[in-house]
C-alpha cells in the first residue's frame with residue numbers, strides 16, 4: 001500500500017531524510033518511533049506530498065507518486081494524478097488542525113463536498129455515521145473550541161475518514177493530549193486497525209506500538225534504522241540507538 005524507497009530530503013544544509021525506505025502492506029499497522037528531530041514528520045509529510053522529496057521513489061497502492069530517473073532527476077506524476085493518489089491517504093496531526101470557525105459536522109463535510117463533489121445530504125449522512133463511530137454524535141453542532149483535546153482528535157480522525165482514504169497517516173496523534181485523554185484516541189485508532197485499515201503511525205505510545213502495530217520502525221537522524229515485526233522489535237530492536245531509545249521510553 002505504501003512503498004517508500006531511498007527518500008532523501010534536505011532543508012538547506014540540513015539533510016533530514018537520508019535514504020529512508022519503508023513498505024507497509026494492505027491492512028497492516030506500521031509504527032514509527034524515534035527521538036524528536038529525527039525526520040518522522042517530514043517522512044509522513046512526503047508520503048502525501050505536503051513536502052516534496054529531493055530523490056527517491058514513492059508508490060501508493062502500487063501507483064507511483066514520484067520516482068527518480070537514471071540522471072538523478074526527481075519526477076512527480078502530473079498534477080491531476082498527484083491529487084488523485086494523495087487522496088488515498090488521510091492524515092491526522094498532533095495539533096488536530098480542525099477548522100475553528102466550522103462546527104464538528106461542518107468540519108467533516110467540507111472536504112468531501114468541495115474536493116470530491118459529494119452532495120450535501122450524502123456528506124452529512126457519511127459524517128453522522130463517522131461521528132457515531134468515534135462516539136461523538138452528540139457533538140455534531142459544537143465548535144472545536146468547546147471540545148476536549150481527545151474529542152478534537154477523534155473529530156480529526158473522523159474528518160480524515162470522511163474522505164474515504166485507503167491509508168491513514170498519524171503524526172503523534174496523542175502527543176498534545178493530557179494522559180487521561182490519550183486512551184480514548186488510541187481506542188479509536190485500535191478499532192480502525194481491527195477493521196484492517198492500513199495505518200502508518202508515528203507515536204511515543206509504546207504500548208500501542210507493541211499491541212497494535214504489525215511492524216515497528218525506528219528513525220534516528222534522518223535514517224530509518226530498524227523495521228521489524230513488533231514482537232521482535234520489542235524483544236530486540238537490533239540496533240544500538242533503537243535499544244537505547246527503548247530503554248529510555250519503557
Ligand SMILES: Nc1ncnc2c1ncn2[C@@H]1O[C@H](COP(=O)(O)OP(=O)(O)O)[C@@H](O)[C@H]1O
Nearest residue numbers: 011014016034035036037038039040041042043
Ligand atoms: N519546513 C522546514 N524547514 C526547515 N527545517 C525543517 C522543516 N521541517 C522540519 N525541519 C527540520 O528537519 C528535521 C526533522 O524534523 P521533523 O521531521 O519534524 O522531525 P520529527 O518529526 O522526528 O521530530 C529537524 O531538524 C527540523 O528542524
Ligand SMILES: [Mg+2]
Nearest residue numbers: 040041042172
Ligand atoms: Mg514530528
